[in-house]
Amino acid sequence: MFFEGFENKLNQCVHCGLCLSVCPTYKIFGYETDSPRGRITLVKALTEGRLTFSEEFADHIDKCLDCRACQTACPSGVQYGLIIEEAKAYTYMKNPPNFFVLTLKNLVMRVFIPSRKWLRTLTSFLYIYQKTHLNKLVRKILPKKLKEMEEMLPPLPSPGAYSYFKKDTVYEPIGEKKGRVYFFAGCVQDAFFPKVNRDTIDVLRYNGYEVVIPAGQTCCGAVHMHGGDPEYAKVVAKQNMEAFSENIPIIVNAAGCGAFMKEYHRIFGEEATREWRTRIKDINEFLAENGFRKPKGWVDLKITYQDPCHLAHAQGIRKQPREILTSIPGLEFREMKHPDACCGSAGIYNIVHHDISMKVLQMKLDDIKGTGADFVVTANTGCQIQLTYGTGKRVYHVVELLAEAYRKEGL
Ligand code: SF4
Ligand code: SF4
CATH class of the missing domain: 3.40.50 (Rossmann fold)
Incomplete structure (x- = not known):
């Protein structure tokens, strides 16, 4: 059910409660079962057969934001992120969405998210939709859930903003060359914030780096791993490892992507990812380090x-x-x-x-x-x-x- 050694991870929790005050869901609901300590207790009871899976169990696990504030606060070094992601994957397996939701989810996660072309095309349509103020009209007729989603959209970039990278691209350093790095463009990051990517490339070049952007790269896989589709996370992770094959740093400017790319050992094991792990660098980390x-x-x-x-x-x-x-x-x-x-x-x-x-x-x-x-x-x-x-x-x-x-x- 869970990976080998999972119970040892759970046993690291000594129930001191020092994580409670930093937990947003505990602050909001005030229930032990919506706290890090409570969730660990629930998962432990499940693994030991003292609790059976229920809707209520799924709800407490599902409500965790996986923000890992509790992991920082924990003096016992409990790897809460690992625990909750396993628990979420288990919950998803026991409680899969209905056919309609699953089809929609697969369409988004397996077709749009991994395809730069599809995501950019969709974003370009949404750009026109925002620019023509069609959104104001559409909001009046959308059902609540879709309206909430639509309202979250930031101002989207024009199609011209994607010119920074369309195929395999190499940007020359400005001034004396200090090194050569890869740049990871991301999926939603590339579609919604191409200016941030453009600025990242310019900052690297201005600091003397040649910046290589392989066209074969794709989504990091975090959204698949956390969204109950570890099989597809493996597909995209493998594609990235092949695309970034040269042994040079891989610069990432989206924290969620960087965190997951540093954790590819969860998919491929320690041995296969030892070198890879050291090459993933958040842009802040890389600039400060060098x-x-x-x-x-x-x-x-x-x-x-x-x-x-x-x-x-x-x-x-x-x-x-x-x-x-x-x-x-x-x-x-x-x-x-x-x-x-x-x-x-x-x-x-x-x-x-x-x-x-x-x-x-x-x-x-x-x-x-x-x-x-x-x-x-x-x-x-x-x-x-x-x-x-x-x-x-x-x-x-x-x-x-x-x-x-x-x-x-x-x-
Ligand atoms: S990861 Fe979950 S349990 Fe931990 S602090 Fe964030 S919301 Fe709370
Ligand atoms: S701080 Fe760590 S050891 Fe203490 S209850 Fe929270 S997870 Fe358990």
């Missing part, structure tokens, strides 16, 4: 930074984005009280559990408001979408501001 060119251009903004869960909790990357942001002249940085608390995006959680997601978002918006900052900066696709919706303003990626500073000095 010493980035300190910007001289002035960016006159008052900002706060939202730690993406899959950057702070899953990859332990916190100080690097702050190091970059605070190096930008003119930028006023204001820290939130809880910058690493989840924003409620969590993959497709904001669609599936829209009401809970909105409560989590509200806590984040209150925290943002308390800083007095005008704009939010982050480093993950889902957070950018969720916070754009929540703040009603443009949300920046860290590299966009660094690129802006570089441009002002002549990039």
Whole structure:
């Protein structure tokens, strides 16, 4: 049912409860069964045969955002992310969606998401739909669930924005060459935020890197793995490992993708992924590790930074984005009280559990408001979408501001 050694992972929990105060679902519902400790207890009871699978069990597991704030708070080193993802996969297997939902899901996950061409085409249609204000009319007739989804869409890019990468592409470094890197473009990241990708490439080039973008790359597979389709996660992960075959760093600018790509050992085992794992680098991590060119251009903004869960909790990357942001002249940085608390995006959680997601978002918006900052900066696709919706303003990626500073000095 679960992988070998799973029970040992569960037994690491000593039930101290130190994780409870950081858990968004515990804050909202106040039930032990909606806390990290409670969920571990439920899964343990199930594996030991003291509990049988039920709708109620599935509901408590399903409501977890997999934000991993509890993993950071845990003094016993419980690998909560691993536990909850196994439990979610089990729940999905025991409680599969009906034929209609499954067909729709397969269409999205196996046709649109892995295909850059399809996703870009769909986004280009949605761009026209937004530009012609058809959305205002359509919202009046859409059923509630679809209306919620439609309203979450950020302002979409024009089809011309995709010119940065259409086939195998190599960008030359600007100035003296320091090295050669791959760039991972992502799926929704590429379709919704091609400017962030363009800026990432420019920042790397300005720092002396030759940037290689293989056309054979595809979605990282996180959405499949977390969405109950591990078989297809394996298909896309294999395609990526083949596309990024040269032993050079692979730069990722979406925290969720980077976190999962660092975990491909869960699919292919430790031995096959030892080298691969060390090559995956978040853009903030890579720039800080290798010493980035300190910007001289002035960016006159008052900002706060939202730690993406899959950057702070899953990859332990916190100080690097702050190091970059605070190096930008003119930028006023204001820290939130809880910058690493989840924003409620969590993959497709904001669609599936829209009401809970909105409560989590509200806590984040209150925290943002308390800083007095005008704009939010982050480093993950889902957070950018969720916070754009929540703040009603443009949300920046860290590299966009660094690129802006570089441009002002002549990039
Ligand atoms: S992953 Fe997040 S939502 Fe889930 S139990 Fe941990 S803190 Fe709570
Ligand atoms: S902090 Fe860790 S050990 Fe303590 S209850 Fe939470 S998961 Fe268990």
